[in-house]
Amino acid sequence: MKEDSWFKEFHDKSFYIAFRRNKLLKKIKSEYQEIEVFENEFWGKVLIIDGLVMLTEKDELFYHEAIAHPPLFVHCCPEKVLIIGGGDGGTLREVLKHNVKRVDLVEIDREVINVAKEFFPSLATSFSDKRANIITEDGIKYLKDTENIYDVIIVDSSEPFGPSSVLFTDEFYSLMRDKTSEDGVISSQLGSFIFHKNFIKKFFVNVKNLFNSSSLYKGITPTYPGGIWVYGIFSKRNSVKNVKWNNKLPLSYYNELIYKGSLFEDI
């Protein structure tokens, strides 16, 4: 097997992880990004966007549980939820485990949704739920134009460079604040606890005071850089520490104690 049958992701110029492409399943260039899917013997199917691992079948639950459930439990009883990005369907699947009435998912890239439907049915099954409404549009444009007001918004974007960079600005967080209800809650993926600390700190200092209660929190992500991912949580009324967790909802990895124990404000 040739060297180029390994997919390598450099987390630093002196450190990388490598997955064997046991079978290349898809490689396309969409209007926005390069999308690749391959089969890896250990991790299952792997989704790569612009050279970065977005998910593997084996470990996607870690990320999706951590980004989705905390904002929903901080709110307590959300009815209308918006997901920005998240075109693979994993975050949507987690949100739909709650007693929500409607979930709008706004993904800019239709090809991500198509690839999820073709290769990741355990995530994309969520698209066919009656409460789910899939919109292929730019997230910021959608938010500016919509008259909808959401209880919870989850920003499940790609990395903060290229098309997603605008999703890490205070303008975008002000816009989300305006489009959420009085007790609205927002969560977002921010980056690696090990590799992206300076970026996350700068971002958080910039947006935290737009909300009554804001914090960062951590979750395990085996195939993301450094194994620990940082999420932001922002609440217009309730404290992000006073979470109304429903322990009857069966999750695989994330839980109330881990969420509370992982909250931090300084990085």
Next chain:
Amino acid sequence: MKEDSWFKEFHDKSFYIAFRRNKLLKKIKSEYQEIEVFENEFWGKVLIIDGLVMLTEKDELFYHEAIAHPPLFVHCCPEKVLIIGGGDGGTLREVLKHNVKRVDLVEIDREVINVAKEFFPSLATSFSDKRANIITEDGIKYLKDTENIYDVIIVDSSEPFGPSSVLFTDEFYSLMRDKTSEDGVISSQLGSFIFHKNFIKKFFVNVKNLFNSSSLYKGITPTYPGGIWVYGIFSKRNSVKNVKWNNKLPLSYYNELIYKGSLFEDI
């Protein structure tokens, strides 16, 4: 720079991580194992034993906090502690943060201690604490021969093959039970939550009933396989869930909520 200036650790035949050896600092073969130390631009100095990453300067705290503090807090007020293995000094450093009277560290390989003293002073500084007593001997032989009784034993071994395989048997856990006080508590490192589940399950089923209260628990370990490590905790009297955590003890990553939220008995 040639390909062989990268250190690669395969976690599966289809997945590995790679560190650039920016500077090779030491490579020796001791009586027991091959020991290598190199400088990596991102992770700092890296200690490799028999081809596996034992620690990096940047992330060693995650592992050492997780293995050391839970058993000490489950016990509540340990005075005499034994560390089996742990020749790098990191676990000893964490134990000495508690109000203990004496810590015996039994490391089979004198060269590990020497390497720690030469290259990892922030860990090896613990060796010079007056309460610490360093013994270079086989852990099982020491335990069989000693008349000491310990409040807490921490098994900070290498992987369960080669010289350390005997440290994963019920005979060894029976021996530790006999050499601990009535309310004795034991912790041990067991392997990757992602890669070694079957081994850990078999081990745990085999030893858990030797103690009144037993569990597995998890901790983040960025440079260990899969980013999540499993530890065992075994208590002769107190429940391993009823931990008397002292929140005034400053830890960097591990805490009471994360410990409690990470406990699990099935794998």
